[in-house]
Amino acid sequence: MANLxxxxxxxxxxxxxxxxxxxxxxxxxxxxxxFIGADxxxxxxxxxxISGIIKFKGEISFGKYVYHSPKEAEKxxxxxxxxxxxxxxxxxxxxxxxxxxxxxxxxxNIKMDKNFKTYKQKLLHMAGxxxxxxxxxxxxxxxxxxxxxxxxxxxxxxxxxxxxxxxxGVDPLSRLELWEILDNIRKEExxxxxxxxxxxxxxxKMDRLLLFDDNRIMASGTSKQLTDSVRNYVYKKTPCxxxxxxxxxxxxxxxxxxxxxHKDPTLEDIFFINALKNRKKLTEISxxxxxxxxxxxxxxxxxxxxxxxFGDFVADDKIDMELKRNEILGLFGANGAGKTTFxxxxxxxxxxxxxxxxxxxxxxxxxxxxxxxKSKIGYVSQHFALYKNMSVxxxxxxxxxxxxxxxxxALRRIERxxxxxxxxxxxxxxxKDLPLGINQRFSIAAAIIHEPVVLFLDEPxxxxxxIARHQFWQLLKLLKEQWGISILITTHYMSEAEYCDRVxxxxxxxxxxxxxVENFYKKHxxxxxxxxxxxxxxxxxx
Amino acid sequence: MxxxxxxxxxLKEFKELIRTRMIFIVYAIPIIVIVLFGYGIKLDVTHSRxxxxxNDQSKLSRELIEKFKHSKYFNATELNISESKALKLIKQAxxxxxxxxxxxxxxxxxxxxxxxxxxxxxxxxxxxxxTIENYIEGxxxxxLQSYAPKTSISTNVININPRSLFxxxxxxxxxxxxxxxxxxxxxxxxxxxALLIVKEKEExxxxxxxxxPISKEDFLIAxxxxxxxxxxxxxFILFLIAVYLFNVPFRGSFTLYWFxxxxxxxxxxxxxxxxxxxxxxxxxxLVLTVVITVLPGFLYSGMIMPISSxxxxxxxxxxxxxVMYYNHIxxxxxxxxxxxxxxxxxxYLIILTIYxxxxxxxxxxxxxxELKK
Numbered sequence: 041m042a043n044l045x046x047x048x049x050x051x052x053x054x055x056x057x058x059x060x061x062x063x064x065x066x067x068x069x070x071x072x073x074x075f076i077g078a079d080x081x082x083x084x085x086x087x088x089x090i091s092g093i094i095k096f097k098g099e100i101s102f103g104k105y106v107y108h109s110p111k112e113a114e115k116x117x118x119x120x121x122x123x124x125x126x127x128x129x130x131x132x133x134x135x136x137x138x139x140x141x142x143x144x145x146x147x148x149n150i151k152m153d154k155n156f157k158t159y160k161q162k163l164l165h166m167a168g169x170x171x172x173x174x175x176x177x178x179x180x181x182x183x184x185x186x187x188x189x190x191x192x193x194x195x196x197x198x199x200x201x202x203x204x205x206x207x208x209g210v211d212p213l214s215r216l217e218l219w220e221i222l223d224n225i226r227k228e229e230x231x232x233x234x235x236x237x238x239x240x241x242x243x244x245k246m247d248r249l250l251l252f253d254d255n256r257i258m259a260s261g262t263s264k265q266l267t268d269s270v271r272n273y274v275y276k277k278t279p280c281x282x283x284x285x286x287x288x289x290x291x292x293x294x295x296x297x298x299x300x301x302h303k304d305p306t307l308e309d310i311f312f313i314n315a316l317k318n319r320k321k322l323t324e325i326s327x328x329x330x331x332x333x334x335x336x337x338x339x340x341x342x343x344x345x346x347x348x349x350f351g352d353f354v355a356d357d358k359i360d361m362e363l364k365r366n367e368i369l370g371l372f373g374a375n376g377a378g379k380t381t382f383x384x385x386x387x388x389x390x391x392x393x394x395x396x397x398x399x400x401x402x403x404x405x406x407x408x409x410x411x412x413x414k415s416k417i418g419y420v421s422q423h424f425a426l427y428k429n430m431s432v433x434x435x436x437x438x439x440x441x442x443x444x445x446x447x448x449x450a451l452r453r454i455e456r457x458x459x460x461x462x463x464x465x466x467x468x469x470x471x472k473d474l475p476l477g478i479n480q481r482f483s484i485a486a487a488i489i490h491e492p493v494v495l496f497l498d499e500p501x502x503x504x505x506x507i508a509r510h511q512f513w514q515l516l517k518l519l520k521e522q523w524g525i526s527i528l529i530t531t532h533y534m535s536e537a538e539y540c541d542r543v544x545x546x547x548x549x550x551x552x553x554x555x556x557v558e559n560f561y562k563k564h565x566x567x568x569x570x571x572x573x574x575x576x577x578x579x580x581x582x
Numbered sequence: 583m584x585x586x587x588x589x590x591x592x593l594k595e596f597k598e599l600i601r602t603r604m605i606f607i608v609y610a611i612p613i614i615v616i617v618l619f620g621y622g623i624k625l626d627v628t629h630s631r632x633x634x635x636x637n638d639q640s641k642l643s644r645e646l647i648e649k650f651k652h653s654k655y656f657n658a659t660e661l662n663i664s665e666s667k668a669l670k671l672i673k674q675a676x677x678x679x680x681x682x683x684x685x686x687x688x689x690x691x692x693x694x695x696x697x698x699x700x701x702x703x704x705x706x707x708x709x710x711x712x713t714i715e716n717y718i719e720g721x722x723x724x725x726l727q728s729y730a731p732k733t734s735i736s737t738n739v740i741n742i743n744p745r746s747l748f749x750x751x752x753x754x755x756x757x758x759x760x761x762x763x764x765x766x767x768x769x770x771x772x773x774x775x776a777l778l779i780v781k782e783k784e785e786x787x788x789x790x791x792x793x794x795p796i797s798k799e800d801f802l803i804a805x806x807x808x809x810x811x812x813x814x815x816x817x818f819i820l821f822l823i824a825v826y827l828f829n830v831p832f833r834g835s836f837t838l839y840w841f842x843x844x845x846x847x848x849x850x851x852x853x854x855x856x857x858x859x860x861x862x863x864x865x866x867x868l869v870l871t872v873v874i875t876v877l878p879g880f881l882y883s884g885m886i887m888p889i890s891s892x893x894x895x896x897x898x899x900x901x902x903x904x905v906m907y908y909n910h911i912x913x914x915x916x917x918x919x920x921x922x923x924x925x926x927x928x929x930y931l932i933i934l935t936i937y938x939x940x941x942x943x944x945x946x947x948x949x950x951x952e953l954k955k
Binding site for chain 1 (some may be wrong): 589591593594597789790793794795796952
């Protein structure tokens with residue numbers, strides 16, 4: 041029996057930055073252990089330590105091997121398979137699928153005998169890549185790249201498999217297929233599998249979970265154990281003003297018993313209750329009225345048959361969409377479904393190949409039409425376009441000056457946003473030193489400094505922890521209520537559909553569904569969450 | 583050492599080099615450099631445009647003008663215009679030099695009196711100007727000397743220092759092309775080997791090395807063999823270009839040329855390896871490699887200036903870089919042919935071997951099989 045035993049492992053980076061502190065856990069053969077937590081909470085650091093590719097303090101043992109450093113870990117590497125974070129990071133763009141498998145086998149010194157060939161065919165089959173053996177990695181989709189990386193990591197039949205966010209950025213269908221492969225492998229080979237993920241929903245596929253927060257393992261156990269441990273603190277929304285209480289949009293947490301009905305706890309709740317227990321104060325977010333009143337038309341954006349082609353590839357195919365006044369519209373779809381391309385067409389970052397676009401009752405035909413509207417539109421891109429070497433305040437002043445807001449007014453607004461959105465303590469810090477959640481809120485401040493009428497947000501919540509994400513949605517809701525703003529947002533977290541008024545589903549450049557969230561649930565009464573509905577549509581469309 | 587693993591890596595590198603078209607760069611750049619520089623860097627001057635104003639119109643002055651007209655170094659024209667007009671032509675860059683023969687040129691020469699020949703040269707490019715000046719003086723001296731035996735003209739009447747190499751028709755190609763080989767074989771392999779390792783760091787495929795049981799030695803052999811093989815072919819290509827395109831004589835031993843070049847490529851690869859150990863992105867690796875190879879490769883190659891005539895500091899610096907040793911050997915194989923009979927060449931081969939070994943040992947020591955913190 042080769043079990044894994046991690047004993048108070050600590051990884052510290054340059055400048056005393058802590059990667060992971062005092063992590064201990066055990067894993068048995070055939071077990072899937074899940075690392076769950078936001079970006080920067082230490083999941084990758086711990087994986088790197090276990091794979092023996094970074095220096096660490098503490099002790100790790102696997103079977104009869106004990107190691108304290110990468111050097112000592114060298115002898116276990118032949119039993120380990122490690123897949124780092126990043127879509128197909130370990131692939132060579134110019135090698136074909138088949139060449140990849142042969143290369144990884146050769147590097148691992150595997151005899152190219154009949155056994156190997158059968159195993160290779162089996163892996164290819166599992167990954168659904170049998171038909172694409174001649175294709176170069178460069179031309180594979182994100183999901184396919186990820187599956188190829190996985191089977192390359194599996195080719196030497198590792199006894200210990202470490203996968204760092206294998207499903208991030210992968211569409212829900214490919215995600216399911218990845219999990220099937222993992223389940224087969226651990227059953228057939230008795231492999232220990234350690235998987236990290238930012239998707240709470242995937243927790244149900246794991247035998248044991250480790251929750252990461254603040255660069256520590258905050259809690260561990262099965263999904264049920266973990267949720268049960270907080271069951272007593274989770275209530276249906278009840279007013280509660282106590283310091284032991286936390287009231288969110290549809291749930292209330294309380295450390296003291298409340299005279300109210302309990303609610304089924306989720307893993308996300310654990311993070312809030314942990315914050316509550318540690319007396320971590322959640323930043324209160326508020327938004328005051330617009331400084332200038334505006335007349336807003338009932339339809340803010342209307343797209344008719346919007347099409348974008350890149351050569352032969354149709355990124356967006358005749359898409360009709362409407363964004364109403366005072367509405368949050370969620371744009372959902374797998375990777376490469378055309379979400380970002382669509383937003384970029386709306387913004388004029390890509391020319392529109394076919395179709396008509398009307399923004400704020402103004403038909404958009406030329407750059408001049410757009411320029412008139414610039415002051416009414418706000419945009420946050422996938423990777424917050426902030427200047428890394430300018431402080432938060434300097435960044436905001438810069439964005440204000442782009443919109444020709446007088447300096448005195450800009451400074452006043454920056455102070456106000458800092459207070460309301462809860463980043464006034466960080467105004468003089470550099471964006472690179474701030475947590476992602478703070479950067480995200482101040483990106484929003486930059487996008488709304490000119491008080492726009494409509495806001496386009498492209499995956500603003502990727503990699504952000506549960507609490508920051510919740511605060512972010514609270515902010516969007518307040519903006520809608522106070523400003524009557526319209527928001528078009530894309531995201532990979534299906535659970536965030538609940539915050540939207542309406543949801544549009546895209547698949548391979550086509551619109552496959554468009555309805556209010558309530559109606560989606562009415563049409564699919566059997567679905568317990570939005571992810572299931574999403575998958576339903578994706579399968580139907582196949 | 584694990585041959586299977588190394589073979590797999592090498593095969594992969596070759597596939598990538600071919601499919602990314604990098605292979606063209608491996609051969610195109612050295613050829614372009616040697617051809618462009620070989621033709622481009624000419625230290626001697628031919629066909630400089632000279633205007634001659636003959637104020638004497640005598641037999642001697644016309645003979646002197648004929649001498650200029652028949653020299654390949656000058657495109658001489660004779661015009662009777664004023665001095666100031668002639669100087670204007672230099673200003674407009676229409677002429678490189680103006681020679682003014684005074685009216686009593688013949689008379690004074692015969693009487694053995696001092697003659698002042700006015701020479702004006704465009705000094706925009708000082709080196710070129712100096713060369714032209716020397717050539718002009720050379721022609722005049724040459725002309726006078728041909729009269730000296732017949733007449734009583736003494737060559738002392740015109741006080742000039744002719745360029746001594748002038749009449750030997752020393753070819754620039756012979757001096758420059760072998761030096762260019764030393765330059766190219768230092769820069770190109772280093773760039774390639776640096777990129778091949780840093781590319782994996784930048785793209786993340788380096789994890790395949792970190793997380794697998796491949797030893798550091800095997801990884802290095804696998805990574806450096808493809809650039810070594812590819813650039814070994816360049817040794818022959820560059821040789822052929824030098825001998826057949828530039829007609830540089832080859833007087834020494836080809837084996838010595840070949841062996842020392844392979845050794846030199848190893849040094850270059852090791853420099854690339856050291857760069858790739860300290861850098862994380864391809865662009866930084868490229869710039870760093872170019873800076874540390876191009877400058878010494880050019881300055882201390884002996885191409886521009888002989889090492890022996892360098893000042894103290896640069897003399898020491900020249901000895902710190904491998905270029906000088908290698909270039910000494912290949913200048914010998916091309917132009918002299920003393921080969922292993924020369925003690926100095928044997929010593930230099932030993933120095934190059936030590937150089938290569940030290941660099942490889944350093945590269946191996948610094949190569950980490952773990953993430954940098």
